[in-house]
Amino acid sequence: MTVPDHPPTVRRATCGRCRRPQATCLCALARPTPHRTEVLVLQHPQEQRQAKNSVALLRLSLARCEVVVGERFAPEVLQGLLHRPGRQTWLLYPDVPAAPAPAVVEADRPAEAAPRLVVVDATWRKSLRLLLEHPALAALPRLSLPAPPPTRYRAIRAARRPDQVSTLEATVQALSVLEPAFDGAPLLDAFEAFVSGVAARQRGGAHRGFAPPSDPSVGSG
Template identity: 50%
Template sequence: MTDSIKRLICPRCQRPQRTCICGFITPTPHAVEVLILQHPLEVHQAKGSVRLLNLSLPHSEVMVGEVFAEPLLRQRLAQGGKLSVLLYPDSPEDEGLKLSTLPVLDAALLRQLAGLRLVVLDGTWRKSRKMLYLNPLLQQLPRLALRDMPASQYLIRKAHVPGQLSTLEATCHALMLLENDQEKYRPLLKAFDLFVARQMACRPDQPGSC
């Protein structure tokens, strides 16, 4: 394969054609809108799961940044009159950051799926905490935390804390919880497993790597 062919970019997934992920895209209907706030250093991360997630969820959007302009972020979080809920774990370390007191998440509101927006931070644990710290509007959102999750299949990146999931896995499990549907997102999670396997096979230390 020549260098010129290697550099060809897929117009859909924006990846080199030799590592195109379009074959893993799994269109999945979802009732809860998804807004992904992606750290700039994750945009060109070949191991990242956001591109596959965004192409698979029709009602999802990606905004890139570390610090977002407050008027723009406020408008986006309130757009359509939806309730934005932040997907973020309970963490005793938050106290050290002196973050705002979390609003109480009314369980009744979670039953109004069409009126919900799930906000997801995409970055390493350290980067996502910094994004939360630097954007006070995010601190004011009611928070959804995942608990007792299955082991991550994200073998191509090292987890820094036990139970840490990829952005795609965490989002799927959050949508499963909110929509009370364990089956709808399994095909996308299976496609993600295949994506991870392909990435593992493409590592330089693997015989016949991509």
């Protein structure tokens, strides 16, 4: 009998809903949050593989959230992703010298159009490259956020600048700008529980999964 040189690879069980290993399933943290803005996340492939990435929780909690993974898009494909009938598309990105925001003429905006928010989930360098290589993306009107509150993310992921926050936190803040009635507190509480779970695993503690927030009112919306 021939003995194989290497034992067969054991594949970890994966949750079909959040697409993560069962040991770190996020479904218990999902907080369905009412919103009217369509959210499109353009996610770099390297971010998709990050266990610390916040987009999975964002997608679970927002009904109108679409995640598309890639770093280069054909013009016709990108055009179809960015623009939808009856929607005013905004790019969540600061006005920076390397990729200045275009001038927006009020007459160009559809009257009473519901918003569509495009979010880039990538490192700063890779997100800038995405804009420079895709003129249709760079041409979108920008939504720049005011100084964000301190990020909960710093416990598990380093940031170069104090104003850098997770994709989830930035999206929640943007939705609050676009929809004054939007309540992102339950989602931020869930994100804090997610960060705590990741930090516990990084420390090698006994806590292996994600515990739902202790506040019983969280997720009631």
